[in-house]
Amino acid sequence: MPRQILLGDEAVALGAVHAGLSAAYSYPGTPASEILEYLVKQSEATKAFAAVWSVNEKVAYEEALGASFAGKRALVSFKHVGLNVAADPFMNSAITGANGGLLVVSADDPGMHSSQNEQDSRYYVDFAKIFGFEPSDHQEAYDMARQAYDLSEELGLPVLMRLVTRLSHSRSAVETRDPRPQNTLKKGVGKDWILLPVNARRRFGQLLDRQAEMVRLSEASPFNVLKLNEKDRKLGVIASGIAYNYFREAMAGPAAPPSFLKISTYPLPLALIKKLVDHVDTILVLEDGYPFIESRLKGLFGLPGKTVLGKTTGAVPASGELTPDLVRQALGLKPLPALAASGLPLAGRPPQLCAGCPHADTFKALNKALEGYQGSNVFSDIGCYTLGALPPYNAIHSCVCMGASISMARGAADVGLYPAVSVIGDSTFAHSGITPLLSAARADTSMTVIILDNATTAMTGGQPTYGSGEGLLRLVEGLGIAKEHIRTIEPLPKNHDQNVQVIKDELEHRGLSVIVAVRECVQEQRKKGS
Amino acid sequence: MKQDIILAGVGGQGILSIAYVIDNAALADGLAFKQAEVHGMAQRGGAVQSHMRLSDGPVWSDLIPKGEADMILSVEPLEAVRYFDFLRPDGIVVTSSTPYRNIPDYPEIETVLAAIRTAPRSVVVDSEKLAKEAGTVKAQNIVLLGAASSFLILKEKSLLETIEALFRGRGPTVLEANLKAFELGKKAALGS
Numbered sequence: 001m002p003r004q005i006l007l008g009d010e011a012v013a014l015g016a017v018h019a020g021l022s023a024a025y026s027y028p029g030t031p032a033s034e035i036l037e038y039l040v041k042q043s044e045a046t047k048a049f050a051a052v053w054s055v056n057e058k059v060a061y062e063e064a065l066g067a068s069f070a071g072k073r074a075l076v077s078f079k080h081v082g083l084n085v086a087a088d089p090f091m092n093s094a095i096t097g098a099n100g101g102l103l104v105v106s107a108d109d110p111g112m113h114s115s116q117n118e119q120d121s122r123y124y125v126d127f128a129k130i131f132g133f134e135p136s137d138h139q140e141a142y143d144m145a146r147q148a149y150d151l152s153e154e155l156g157l158p159v160l161m162r163l164v165t166r167l168s169h170s171r172s173a174v175e176t177r178d179p180r181p182q183n184t185l186k187k188g189v190g191k192d193w194i195l196l197p198v199n200a201r202r203r204f205g206q207l208l209d210r211q212a213e214m215v216r217l218s219e220a221s222p223f224n225v226l227k228l229n230e231k232d233r234k235l236g237v238i239a240s241g242i243a244y245n246y247f248r249e250a251m252a253g254p255a256a257p258p259s260f261l262k263i264s265t266y267p268l269p270l271a272l273i274k275k276l277v278d279h280v281d282t283i284l285v286l287e288d289g290y291p292f293i294e295s296r297l298k299g300l301f302g303l304p305g306k307t308v309l310g311k312t313t314g315a316v317p318a319s320g321e322l323t324p325d326l327v328r329q330a331l332g333l334k335p336l337p338a339l340a341a342s343g344l345p346l347a348g349r350p351p352q353l354c355a356g357c358p359h360a361d362t363f364k365a366l367n368k369a370l371e372g373y374q375g376s377n378v379f380s381d382i383g384c385y386t387l388g389a390l391p392p393y394n395a396i397h398s399c400v401c402m403g404a405s406i407s408m409a410r411g412a413a414d415v416g417l418y419p420a421v422s423v424i425g426d427s428t429f430a431h432s433g434i435t436p437l438l439s440a441a442r443a444d445t446s447m448t449v450i451i452l453d454n455a456t457t458a459m460t461g462g463q464p465t466y467g468s469g470e471g472l473l474r475l476v477e478g479l480g481i482a483k484e485h486i487r488t489i490e491p492l493p494k495n496h497d498q499n500v501q502v503i504k505d506e507l508e509h510r511g512l513s514v515i516v517a518v519r520e521c522v523q524e525q526r527k528k529g530s
Numbered sequence: 531m532k533q534d535i536i537l538a539g540v541g542g543q544g545i546l547s548i549a550y551v552i553d554n555a556a557l558a559d560g561l562a563f564k565q566a567e568v569h570g571m572a573q574r575g576g577a578v579q580s581h582m583r584l585s586d587g588p589v590w591s592d593l594i595p596k597g598e599a600d601m602i603l604s605v606e607p608l609e610a611v612r613y614f615d616f617l618r619p620d621g622i623v624v625t626s627s628t629p630y631r632n633i634p635d636y637p638e639i640e641t642v643l644a645a646i647r648t649a650p651r652s653v654v655v656d657s658e659k660l661a662k663e664a665g666t667v668k669a670q671n672i673v674l675l676g677a678a679s680s681f682l683i684l685k686e687k688s689l690l691e692t693i694e695a696l697f698r699g700r701g702p703t704v705l706e707a708n709l710k711a712f713e714l715g716k717k718a719a720l721g722s
Binding site: 005030031033113114137166170171172173242245246248250252325328335337340341342343346350352353354 | 554562566575576595598617648
């Protein structure tokens with residue numbers, strides 16, 4: 001068996017390729033970006049399948065669903081909050097079902113390394129009532145991706161794989177197997193795929209009918225492992241996904257570990273959980289994310305005669321990323337002896353805009369232009385420019401979700417807030433900024449939208465963007481913004497004074513203005529230069 | 531046989547290239563390994579670290595527990611000190627002495643170097659000077675890898691072969707500079 005070094009993200013991607021993948025779609029987002037990055041490279045080399053950066057996650061999901069309708073195996077991947085954007089087609093695809101195998105990969109970010117929240121995608125598995133995988137290591141990520149396609153076609157449903165940052169961005173060696181050929185075209189059955197109420201009711205009933213079968217599949221899955229310690233009936237541990245590694249790490253010594261159940265598939269394997277619960281008095285639940293398993297185990301009133309420990313009891317912190325140290329503590333083990341602190345006060349080193357970044361010049365000009373107004377209101381968005389929140393810029397006042405800068409500025413302007421400014425990157429604008437700008441243009445809302453056109457999706461490593469350059473200007477004009485209030489600036493130190501003037505002029509315009517700040521990302525420039 | 535290493539530095543200093551070389555050398559040497567790294571927002575000029583775990587048995591956790599690291603390998607002196615609580619009491623610190631000052635409250639460099647010397651075993655190399663001597667200031671990460679090489683459980687041949695594979699595509703000048711950077715780092719560490 002060949003061994004390859006792969007990121008967790010790449011292990012999933014290669015597993016899908018070897019399962020006969022025909023098409024993959026995604027929108028970049030940490031920690032999921034490397035899945036499609038890898039597939040794009042493979043696709044460029046082999047031309048064997050489509051690998052596409054979509055304009056947003058909803059579009060990506062629907063594109064993958066279309067490929068599945070056509071009978072082919074498809075993948076859609078995104079970060080956890082990307083699944084919120086794709087939630088509409090996702091939930092409905094559990095009703096239409098899948099024709100060709102459909103693997104949905106959602107990468108969660110416990111600890112919020114690079115995210116606005118740490119929501120847990122397992123709730124979406126439960127919500128849609130489909131089958132889910134949660135790998136603990138790279139080999140499982142590869143093997144599960146392969147199996148997910150067979151299962152998806154067997155059940156006629158999409159299958160979701162939940163990753164977490166620590167696995168997505170960890171590298172290890174993976175043993176790969178011979179690839180399987182792609183499916184041939186085979187159209188979906190219309191009466192299943194047309195979600196008129198009459199069809200949707202029937203299909204939802206069929207989905208409910210399959211739930212017991214999915215529990216049985218989960219109970220039979222070799223990825224779930226139950227080991228009972230006959231000599232110890234006190235403590236049992238349930239560990240899911242990457243938490244299992246931390247548990248085994250803590251128990252790597254010579255002493256026999258307590259009884260444990262490793263959970264890697266959903267719906268929960270009830271029979272295995274029952275065996276563990278019947279064997280012990282106290283159950284410690286270890287999971288990276290929300291207390292999904294723990295809450296179901298406890299229900300509203302707890303398990304009679306048993307003690308359940310975990311995030312809801314404080315045995316493990318309720319928020320933040322799980323670590324091997326936290327798991328040691330939860331198991332009652334002492335911290336390992338470590339080198340004493342050096343006594344040096346450690347100055348923090350937060351991320352910051354790169355030297356020469358165009359956003360820095362835009363923020364300097366914007367801050368200057370806003371001087372003299374009573375309280376500025378700059379609604380921002382998701383991207384490198386969110387770092388404009390930090391010193392020395394302190395230039396923005398909100399960051400909520402993709403595209404929200406424009407819609408929020410409009411709402412604030414509607415109730416009298418002035419000046420209302422929106423700052424949004426070109427990729428984020430294409431993702432979710434076009435529709436709120438169309439709506440604001442119809443009302444000629446008194447607000448100033450600044451689109452930072454650096455011609456790339458910079459934060460996630462420089463993926464292509466859909467709304468840049470001349471095309472972006474034409475698009476903005478087509479949305480109905482008056483031509484004299486579509487302005488462009490080049491954010492460079494030498495243009496500071498004139499850029500300030502342009503922004504000031506548009507702030508004074510009591511209607512909708514769009515200023516496009518055009519300068520290429522310095523990282524992308526560097527890549528081209530080297 | 532196992533070795534746990536915290537790789538540290540600032541985003542853009544080439545930590546992931548060091549990790550790449552160690553990963554591939556481990557694969558060549560038939561060792562199991564896991565290497566957790568940082569992507570996304572943190573990479574923009576912020577503190578970055580990678581957990582590198584090598585073993586001839588199974589590697590469970592992707593993260594190194596505190597007190598378990600055998601080595602801190604840092605391309606920046608302040609960043610070396612940041613992870614002291616991960617190091618075993620008898621662990622070794624291999625670090626550059628060249629500060630990367632992109633924060634307003636960066637301490638006096640002498641204070642930082644004194645803090646590094648509180649570790650029982652430390653190897654401090656002037657990576658900037660050695661990389662320039664090797665031919666490119668960009669090779670500071672490989673200087674540090676060379677400095678650490680004598681203390682790694684990996685075969686030097688495997689490390690050098692991976693460095694060759696990594697830089698071959700960038701032309702003979704870059705490749706030679708990096709091989710020399712490795713050698714200069716190794717010598718400096720043995721002489722310190």
